[in-house]
Amino acid sequence: TNPDIRSVVITGEGAHFCAGSDVHGLKANRDQPAEVQAQMVESLHNWMESIRTFPKPVIAAVEGAAVGSGFSLALMCDLIVAADNSVFAMAYSNLGLSPDAGGSWNLTQALPRQWASELLLLGERISAQRLLELGLVNRVVDNGHALTEALALAERINARAPNVMNSVKELINDAGMHNMTEHLAQERNQFVKNLHHANAGIGIQAFLNKEVPHYK
Secondary structure (H helix, E strand, O other): OOOOOOOEEEEOOOOOOEOOOOHHHHHHHOOOOHHHHHHHHHHHHHHHHHHHHOOOOEEEEEOOEEEOHHHHHHHHOOEEEEEOOOEEEOHHHHHOOOOOOOHHHHHHHHOOHHHHHHHHHHOOOEEHHHHHHHOOOOEEEOOOOHHHHHHHHHHHHHOOOHHHHHHHHHHHHHHOOOOHHHHHHHHHHHHHHHHOOHHHHHHHHHHHHOOOOOOO
16 A cells, blocks of 8 residues: 555565475375365465455566466566576476466466466476466566566556556456456546546646656
């Protein structure tokens, strides 16, 4: 709710973005009631859903490994910047497990069925460059520069009207749930709302004056 925060960058602490679940913890949970693991997954899913529904853009800055739920976390973000040596894998099937954290949903939304199936069924590593080619990664940068590039992207987003960034994210999130007529209605409502926001006055006047707008 802080208006000074216009975007968020998520990155790993150390050499890796996120290596996924604690395998020792998963092993221990096999001796616990099923509800224990269910509650842990539910907490993870609540966090993932909060990222997707968060009204401000979220950028993943990936160095090193993004494996399992770490890959799912990156996919839940609005933009992904990845270092050239970063490695992604939906490694669940390697442990005799199925995906969580929205990985299967995001991959099947973004890729043809056959590519999503290969990543989820085989659990093999895939490079940042290949994900760039598949359209899942926005930028591939030199090793050690993912956060720098992500922050630069964030600055470009922050210079734009925050209410518009909110509307764009909402439209993108809802597009898969609407037919075209429903989505056109939502676009109309968002457009009219934003036209009557103070930032539209700032943006239109700056355009006419050939000036840089300074949105509130």
